Amino acid sequence: MRIDVRRILCAALSAALVGTMGCGKNNRDNGPAVATPSLTFSKDRVPIGSVVNLTYKFKVEPNAHFDKSYWVFMHVLDSEGEQMWTDDHVPPTPTTAWQPGQTIEYTRTVFIPNYPYIGEATARLGLYDRDTGQRLTLNGQDAGRHEYVVAKIQVLPSSENLAILNEGGWYPAEVDTRNPGNEWQWTGKEAAIEFRNPKQDVVFYLEYDARSDQFTPPQQVTVSVEGKPVARFAAEARNATLKTIPISAAAMGNSETVTLTISVDRTFKPGGGDPRELGIRVYHTFVDVK
16 A cells, blocks of 8 residues: 555654653753663665564662652654654553562564655653653663663665555545545455565564444455465454464465455445445555565
8 A cells, every 4th residue: 555645744743742741851861770671673765655674671769769650751763863753652561550569561563654765763751751751761872852862774765665556446546534644445345456576585574453333243254365365363453453374475376466365245334324334444565576
């Protein structure tokens, strides 16, 4: 699925506003360090539009104590210090449950947005109280305002990816009027994409949600390659959820291009005079060579 530049810029603005609220300049904690952070990208070189896994690690200090649930902020900046994208989030284990001497580690999967920049980028992170803007002191290279440099990556052009083309079965892209950074496309009963056959095993990434309230039991989704099913799952996700589906080189055959279809066993009409027959809502698709 093509990623719209407008969407990313609006998302970045929205994230920056949240960051201003949660990571304010004037609300900083200058107390002792509570943890040593690190961040590892699954790839050192990441093309625009691709998928990358981020592994966060916090080694909690022996005397650390957390009296509330803090957020993690992670900002990626270009060589001029301009913010490219963020991954602010609540850690899976809330900070109120972090114990002295414990190591907290978890992985998140993100899509590299279509930011107009190619070159080296720097990742900074920290911990903050979203309500007050208070930032905690950590052990590490402080770039200022309790933002700690934790990684560098090389951003590559999107041409390094397998190009994906949406074929039949997709409704036009929509944007949430309350949050312009949120864009999606609905499938019909069956929607297809096409990509160049790499003649290697790949992983298909599908970020979607569904109107599970419309169905009992939930819709059944089938992902097929060249007409043969490679995965099935229940469309139970009410919020954007990532599915990773491995596809073997054998399943893609020897043709120069591969057709992948996403089909549902049932569709629904949204009502209000809207005649569409909707399947699932798709935010991102991506094919990555293993």
